[in-house]
Amino acid sequence: MDDKRDMAALGKAMYDMAARMYPICRSITGDGVRSTLKIVSQVIPLQVHEVPSGAQVFDWVVPREWNVRDAYVANSRGERVIDFKKHNLHVLNYSSPINATMSLAELKPHLFSLPDKPDWIPYRTSYYRENWGFCLSHKALLALPEDQYTVVIDSTLEPGALTYGEYYVRGELADEVLISCHICHPSLANDNLSGIALASHLARLLGDARPRYSYRFVFIPGTIGSIAWLSRNEETAQRIKHGLVVVCVGDGGKFTYKKSRRGNAVIDRAVLHVLSHEAGEFNQIEFYPYGYDERQYCSPGFNLAVGSLSRTTHGEYPQYHTSADDLDLISPRNLAESLQVYLKVVDVIEHDRIYINQNPKCEPQLGKRGLYGGVGATARPANEMALLWVLNLSDGSHSLLDIAERANMPFEQIKHAAKALLGCGLLRAAD
Amino acid sequence: MDDKRDMAALGKAMYDMAARMYPICRSITGDGVRSTLKIVSQVIPLQVHEVPSGAQVFDWVVPREWNVRDAYVANSRGERVIDFKKHNLHVLNYSSPINATMSLAELKPHLFSLPDKPDWIPYRTSYYRENWGFCLSHKALLALPEDQYTVVIDSTLEPGALTYGEYYVRGELADEVLISCHICHPSLANDNLSGIALASHLARLLGDARPRYSYRFVFIPGTIGSIAWLSRNEETAQRIKHGLVVVCVGDGGKFTYKKSRRGNAVIDRAVLHVLSHEAGEFNQIEFYPYGYDERQYCSPGFNLAVGSLSRTTHGEYPQYHTSADDLDLISPRNLAESLQVYLKVVDVIEHDRIYINQNPKCEPQLGKRGLYGGVGATARPANEMALLWVLNLSDGSHSLLDIAERANMPFEQIKHAAKALLGCGLLRAAD
């Protein structure tokens, strides 16, 4: 892949894509998901799958499909005081339909707000316990007078399907790299639109390349989506050697890496290597069985080498799961920076191989091959140190990533050294 | 066992027991040990063993039995200036008999005091090198005028026996947990009476329960006692899977755990887990081949998983091995606190098993089993996180203690989660 690619243009393209997806009301099923996948299809040739309601997926059953056309609470004067058309977070996601009149006291148990963030609308769901409700800012809640309210949710919960998208980039190897993002959150920009936008553009770049690994991109509703995908792709899952869950990659916070359950998989080491050489300060988190779809990929029956690479992560930023996670929270520049890190990780994964030093007894004479400086001075330039490291450790039990870690040098430098040594026959691939 | 048991009453019972044992002059053999074991017998149905003098126990020989009736140094006016009847520490433990008159200069080599703690009587022994002597405060030593002194030690060193006590609580398993304490120190409260009192009451509580492991409590004179016990119980020793030497558990200091020689045995991890979650600051010490009877249990020919759990330990408190280690140094409250920690450790040992997640592919749906909260908020309560941890790690290679360590949650929470999951069939025991 070409490192000269225009990251600024890519940042803008990702941001614009997020902006197009922002107004859509998504959930774990329904037309919002379908509209979203259509936007993804404008970037990559996506395959869209539908899993019918009622299908058993491991311990779970695909729920009825949810669609909502309108939802509001109107006061006795007919004025809408809570209106889904103004912000789709206003409706409790997966609300069953209702059309009733009630007092404030009857309404209140169905209203959700955040007393400590009085201006923001919270995001709440009730997928598996039938319920109806509205979310609103705490200020708005406090302002509601005693009144008789008309409560309308024009939604349907009917047999339908769970929809997800998939894009497969065939590489030289059948071994796969999984990139997964969730697509079920409504108007929330960092927590899911940024991930969809980054995954789509990373997929496009890899589709244009001819990578060594095969890459599989899945765009799925959270939890039930990854469970459905895994239950229908058990054999495919065995080919997944490395994977990342892409979330919250548009804000300006430090990078955060949550390790796979294995804790020391190549993907864990690759990401941490890239972050330690490229990203200034960053956070590193041990695996825990909560968060996003890595929970399913890392369940003990699969235990895939899948981590999650984000900026500020899950629940750690104040705007998380509120109306303040909007298009102002993310930026083209942050998205581009995140994509850059993902590309570096892909570069490590692609080029991390074991080579064998063909002249293992003492150093080969690099000077006569034009690889070494002249009049001996005190310090060796980094490129010559990289040559020496690759030669010294290419004994069949160290991959280039092992060498980069031990040398504490950027992978790229080690990769270039290996290339030069391959070029003059001092190295050959082990496999 | 019932966590509602009255710890205050237990603390008082242990303290009162220590107070009853305090006046007795104990040594590694003799009637003081027998009287002490009689007091233990009032708490638990103790089996008392006698090993005859002259018996070979590994590299050692059981010494002649020592008993002392009176011992004093009187001045020329017939006044007792050092008097065993006032404090049994005054006589060098295991002194041979003497009845003689001598000058202060002749007496002095047989007097032991602590110049840097001038008010306290030291505790000294001479078990295996025949000798006689007196211990006294440094102040008292300095106050002795030139005089002719009558020196009387009315002791006997005669063929007899080494006495120890044993109590066995049969559990479901033949595998045993060893609880060992020494019973050879005379009027010293923390350094041995606290341990005897705690071990006795822990034994009573376990005898009333029906534990999974079998528990063996041994009340033995230090060093020669554990050597005698091991030499007569080599087969039993092979069944000991976990063990603790109980000492110095009555003072108010921080808890101290000295690891077994293995260093990472389950008992080591169980104690450190409990201390880190229950005990505030505590000390953790690597095994070293000195201290109490763990030296013998951890000798290379046995290498048992036996550590030692105390408050301020061996030689680390100023009153150690002096008359100031008296009943004021220990308290019912400290004894109860220590017993509580021992009970928590027993709880870990009892319940630390490996379970297998019966739904290992993706998470099971906890909500439909009533184990999971409703309208999705940001943070998971601890009990739900415990369920997720147990499910995620119950792959056949992690015990509940492994899971508690990795989740950094109290064992009890993990145990409760496992119980709930067992209840709904999502887990079964591996063995």
Added chain:
Amino acid sequence: MDDKRDMAALGKAMYDMAARMYPICRSITGDGVRSTLKIVSQVIPLQVHEVPSGAQVFDWVVPREWNVRDAYVANSRGERVIDFKKHNLHVLNYSSPINATMSLAELKPHLFSLPDKPDWIPYRTSYYRENWGFCLSHKALLALPEDQYTVVIDSTLEPGALTYGEYYVRGELADEVLISCHICHPSLANDNLSGIALASHLARLLGDARPRYSYRFVFIPGTIGSIAWLSRNEETAQRIKHGLVVVCVGDGGKFTYKKSRRGNAVIDRAVLHVLSHEAGEFNQIEFYPYGYDERQYCSPGFNLAVGSLSRTTHGEYPQYHTSADDLDLISPRNLAESLQVYLKVVDVIEHDRIYINQNPKCEPQLGKRGLYGGVGATARPANEMALLWVLNLSDGSHSLLDIAERANMPFEQIKHAAKALLGCGLLRAAD
């Protein structure tokens, strides 16, 4: 070996030897090397080897032999402004002959100086790329006026040989310890003369002893010398169990240990143990594939357990590879201190064996063997703790160095304890 040996006299002998070698102009081949080895021969019975120019040694070819008789730059008045006879660093090492007249502009590309150390002459070489040149202080360079200069290097580059020295001390075992130092630097005192002097005197002391291991000392030109030696001694190399490259041992800096490529070899642990108990603060460096001849010994085809023990190391002191690395930088006292540490390391290597406790079940009774103190006090003296440690860990899987590390006691104390226990039959050697 006798610890009472006169270290001050040894320090003086090493310094005097360095002073005798200082004026000689050495390179990787030539008569300078031969003269140097003659001085070494006055200390130990050295075997001198010659490898002919053109010989293939692994990937390298032994170069033509270089000798230089005179070299200077004279101005138009015939005054020598740069003069090899004043300091042999003035000539670029391995310069081809030249006799020409040229302007300052033509001369300048062949002049090397250090702008940031304006008073010092740098040391530069051009072994494998034919070139000529002069090194001079930056002050002297700036002072050169425009002029026509006569440039003379009266050197020869002709078929000859590469010369190295070897000394073998036969011990009880065929297993060998390698001590290697380079002998190719001209008038540089710390960076190579200190190493030659220390290696020579260590060799003399070991030659007078009857060590357990066999010791092989090699005095070789850097890089090409160790490559030549390894290529001619592949079988011998397999017998090398431990090794050290001796360099920069005369300055007053902290000790520095660069580990072998293996990183946890016995030599690594032995050196670090000695330094941590004897040397105050010291530096510890992981292996990296640059530096001195450990690069070749630790190439993947050999991977010998060879580290490098120095004071201030390679490139870390300002005088490194300049005329300021002279006889004032090193001292008899520093050399003696360094030798002392080498002797301690040798002592560990010599005595690090596995013993088996012959009384593994419980402690043996040390008192009846006269190994243990009398009237029991609180603290054990170190020699008794050493006895207990050796007994406790001599289970067949811990060597004395393992025990010293775990006990955190000086090796010597553990060695003495083992000797005492061997003496009374409580221990026997495992092998």
